[in-house]
Amino acid sequence: MNNNAILTNAIPSEFDNLSNKFKKFFVKDNDLPIGVLQEPYFEKLLNTYVHYNEHYGKNDIKKKMKDFVDALEYFDYNEDNFSSYSRKLIDQVINGITSNETYKNLISNELKEFNIVKKVKRNDLYTRANFGKTFLSIDLKSANFFSLKYYSDEIINNSDTYEDFIRNYTDLEHFINSKQLRQVIFGNLNPKRQIKIQEFVINKIIDLIVSNNILPIENFVTSSSDEIIIDLTNVSFQREIMKDISKLIFDTENKISKFCKFQIFNLEKISDKHSFCRKNILFEVNKNLEIVESQINEYKNVPKTVFSQVFKYNVGMKMYEEDFAFYVKLSDEIDTMLFAKKSIFEEN
Numbered sequence: 001m002n003n004n005a006i007l008t009n010a011i012p013s014e015f016d017n018l019s020n021k022f023k024k025f026f027v028k029d030n031d032l033p034i035g036v037l038q039e040p041y042f043e044k045l046l047n048t049y050v051h052y053n054e055h056y057g058k059n060d061i062k063k064k065m066k067d068f069v070d071a072l073e074y075f076d077y078n079e080d081n082f083s084s085y086s087r088k089l090i091d092q093v094i095n096g097i098t099s100n101e102t103y104k105n106l107i108s109n110e111l112k113e114f115n116i117v118k119k120v121k122r123n124d125l126y127t128r129a130n131f132g133k134t135f136l137s138i139d140l141k142s143a144n145f146f147s148l149k150y151y152s153d154e155i156i157n158n159s160d161t162y163e164d165f166i167r168n169y170t171d172l173e174h175f176i177n178s179k180q181l182r183q184v185i186f187g188n189l190n191p192k193r194q195i196k197i198q199e200f201v202i203n204k205i206i207d208l209i210v211s212n213n214i215l216p217i218e219n220f221v222t223s224s225s226d227e228i229i230i231d232l233t234n235v236s237f238q239r240e241i242m243k244d245i246s247k248l249i250f251d252t253e254n255k256i257s258k259f260c261k262f263q264i265f266n267l268e269k270i271s272d273k274h275s276f277c278r279k280n281i282l283f284e285v286n287k288n289l290e291i292v293e294s295q296i297n298e299y300k301n302v303p304k305t306v307f308s309q310v311f312k313y314n315v316g317m318k319m320y321e322e323d324f325a326f327y328v329k330l331s332d333e334i335d336t337m338l339f340a341k342k343s344i345f346e347e348n
Contacts, residue, residue, distance in 0.1 A: 010050040014069045029178040033304035041322040048308045056297035067173040093185050102154040114200040120223040126300045131269040136230040139261040143226035144186035146259045147197040198225040239291045246285045276302050
């Protein structure tokens with residue numbers, strides 16, 4: 001892209017004249033880095049995000065827009081019906097799980113069998129010290145759902161995936177793929193116990209890798225309840241290492257391996273002035289345990305209020321009024337929109 005490039009409009013016409021409430025639903029349900037709902041700024045910021053999405057190889061935002069439009073049409077653009085359906089869906093799923101006898105056993109169980117001593121602490125990955133380094137990520141997909149499935153398939157109706165599970169309650173793709181909806185559901189199902197199970201599984205994966213002499217514990221940079229990060233910067237045969245680990249988990253812990261996402265990536269600084277960085281995903285493991293190249297990149301450490309500025313700076317595009325807009329909260333009921341006087345990348 002060049003500094004004078006103009007972004008073509010990629011927003012469906014159905015988004016024209018959307019209420020702020022519907023815009024908020026769309027942004028929140030899809031966890032989008034857009035902080036302004038007023039027009040003409042919202043549509044321009046969403047359009048910028050669509051181009052960011054396509055530029056860095058993700059290509060999922062257009063489907064999310066289509067799924068949202070399908071949901072709007074299903075409810076005939078009625079805000080109350082849309083939000084009421086969402087609330088009822090959440091309640092139905094929660095009630096379905098909490099009435100399950102195996103789930104009741106999980107709640108009453110002290111879970112002593114899941115007690116661990118953490119082998120790798122949680123540390124901040126996205127720091128300047130790690131820019132330019134190469135890492136392996138092992139991530140538990142839909143970790144909150146997985147933790148209940150790991151305890152017992154009966155809790156989640158013997159569903160193979162979260163998407164299969166939630167389809168027992170809805171066939172609207174917007175709600176099926178909403179990360180926000182999943183987080184709300186499982187956030188009401190004793191998340192501390194979910195995390196305990198997740199941390200047990202993460203520890204088990206670390207044990208497998210170290211005890212089989214694939215990599216030493218010193219290479220493990222950080223671990224959370226749903227992800228392990230391993231430093232591969234000075235490791236030879238990085239792709240082979242990732243393949244060995246994925247095969248080891250598949251062979252010994254098949255139930256876990258189905259929920260593991262493996263990626264080799266590096267971190268690239270965006271500017272000298274900020275700690276923003278770009279995560280460049282280089283290789284992944286597909287469902288056949290084959291190493292495949294990836295061209296997906298994503299920003300880290302970037303607040304939603306300046307996301308469009310960072311994208312345009314990174315690809316060398318001119319910034320406009322919408323890129324400087326942000327909300328300031330004056331009270332619980334009142335927000336006001338202001339505009340920054342200059343780009344965050346300009347010198348004082």
